[in-house]
Amino acid sequence: xxxxxxxxxxxxxxxxxxEEPHIVVDQDLARSTxxxxxLVAVCPAGVYSERDDEIDVEYAACLECGTCLAVAPxxxxxxxxxxxxxxxxxxxx
Ligand code: SF4
Numbered sequence: 001x002x003x004x005x006x007x008x009x010x011x012x013x014x015x016x017x018x019e020e021p022h023i024v025v026d027q028d029l030a031r032s033t034x035x036x037x038x039l040v041a042v043c044p045a046g047v048y049s050e051r052d053d054e055i056d057v058e059y060a061a062c063l064e065c066g067t068c069l070a071v072a073p074x075x076x077x078x079x080x081x082x083x084x085x086x087x088x089x090x091x092x093x
Contacts, residue, residue, distance in 0.1 A: 009045065009063075016060040017086040023047070023059045023068075024078040030055055033073040042067045063088055 003011075030036060036055050039048040045061045048068070064087055069079040081087065 011091040012063075013089040013091060014060055015082075015086045015089070017082050020083060021057070021059050022080050022082045022087070023057050023062060025055045025057055026076050026078070027054055029073065030076040033076055035073050035076045038071055039068050039077075042071050 025035075025039075030039075031053060036048070036050045039055060040050060044065065044067070045063045047058050047062050049056045049058070062082075064081060066079070069077060072079075
């Protein structure tokens with residue numbers, strides 16, 4: 001029986017860089033451009049959420065697909081790959 005998306009995501013391993021987040025949101029620019037709903041909608045890992053007019057970023061779960069960077073208004077998002085040894089390791093698929 002094929003694995004569900006949730007089961008596949010649960011099979012990944014994440015090494016979280018607590019010192020240098022690889023995703024940073026410019027809250028003012030994101031707010032003024034309405035980026036929040038877009039980021040929430042496109043991220044397959046549910047990294048983004050909105051609360052009290054702020055965008056929360058749970059970067060530890062990032063799959064490094066780059067979709068959010070592709071759709072974000074210029075300057076609203078600073079995104080780079082995690083430093084060496086950090087980030088996602090795929091185990092399935
Ligand atoms: Fe989500 Fe992909 Fe952006 Fe990571 S790179 S935050 S998984 S959309």
